[in-house]
Amino acid sequence: MNDTLIPLYSRISLNRDFPEYHLRRGDIATFIDIVPDPDGIEDGYILEVFNAQGDSIDVVTVPKSAVAPLRSDEILSVRSLIQA
Secondary structure: OOOOOOOOEEEEOOOEEEHHHHHHHHHOOEEEEEEEEOOOOOOOOEEEOOOOOOEEEEEEEEHHEEEEOOOOOOOOOOOOOOOO
């Protein structure tokens, strides 16, 4: 499980795909809140997803272990949400 402390409103990257949200590993989102797990197994992170122009396009909840803070040795890229 990911135990790295990520401050609220930080940009994060996903470390796995979420086809139900049309999100892929490496996509960037903003961490906006925590959803505590009532069973104490793994909290959820609420993320806001933006398009390349900065428009909010979705708010999703993923497991804490599915996110990682951005690092200085990473580079951003873009992809289309439209699936062929």
